[in-house]
Amino acid sequence: MHGSSPLVRRLLLAALFAAGAGLVLSACGASTSVIEVSGAVLPPPATPSEASLYLTITNTGDLADELLSVETDAAPMASLHKTEIDDSGMAMMGDTDTLAIPADSTVRLVPGGLHIMLMDPEPLDAGDTISISLTFKEAGVKTVEATVVNDATELPS
Numbered sequence: 435m436h437g438s439s440p441l442v443r444r445l446l447l448a449a450l451f452a453a454g455a456g457l458v459l460s461a462c463g464a465s466t467s468v469i470e471v472s473g474a475v476l477p478p479p480a481t482p483s484e485a486s487l488y489l490t491i492t493n494t495g496d497l498a499d500e501l502l503s504v505e506t507d508a509a510p511m512a513s514l515h516k517t518e519i520d521d522s523g524m525a526m527m528g529d530t531d532t533l534a535i536p537a538d539s540t541v542r543l544v545p546g547g548l549h550i551m552l553m554d555p556e557p558l559d560a561g562d563t564i565s566i567s568l569t570f571k572e573a574g575v576k577t578v579e580a581t582v583v584n585d586a587t588e589l590p591s
């Protein structure tokens with residue numbers, strides 16, 4: 435015998451590589467989504483039937499997350515909406531199923547784009563606060579206070 439054959443050495447290298455890959459995989463298994471919701475504001479409802487709410491979602495974790503649903507006790511129904519300009523230049527808005535919150539990212543809901551629509555909200559005046567709960571696929575439920583501001587100049591842009 436003259437030490438290990440090239441084949442044995444190759445197998446040993448393969449085993450070492452597999453062990454290394456296993457370490458990397460177990461590190462990945464510890465990935466988490468770390469979600470913070472901030473700056474939640476809404477203007478006084480333009481009509482009694484609906485109000486738009488804006489906020490910022492930050493994921494400082496290393497795992498992609500997804501906003502699945504929204505809920506507030508200030509309205510019987512709340513949903514994620516997106517405003518888009520159609521071919522004729524009209525602003526249209528409609529339901530958006532879910533919202534991707536990639537790892538290490540910030541997603542801002544601002545006027546003219548994504549917003550949370552409250553249907554038939556309770557009467558809201560400037561200075562009021564309401565509680566809003568966002569359900570994320572990974573991070574679970576996050577509840578924040580949203581403040582009713584005076585007018586559009588106090589909204590994020």
Ligand SMILES: [Cu+2]
Binds near residue numbers: 515516549550
């Ligand atoms: Cu809307």
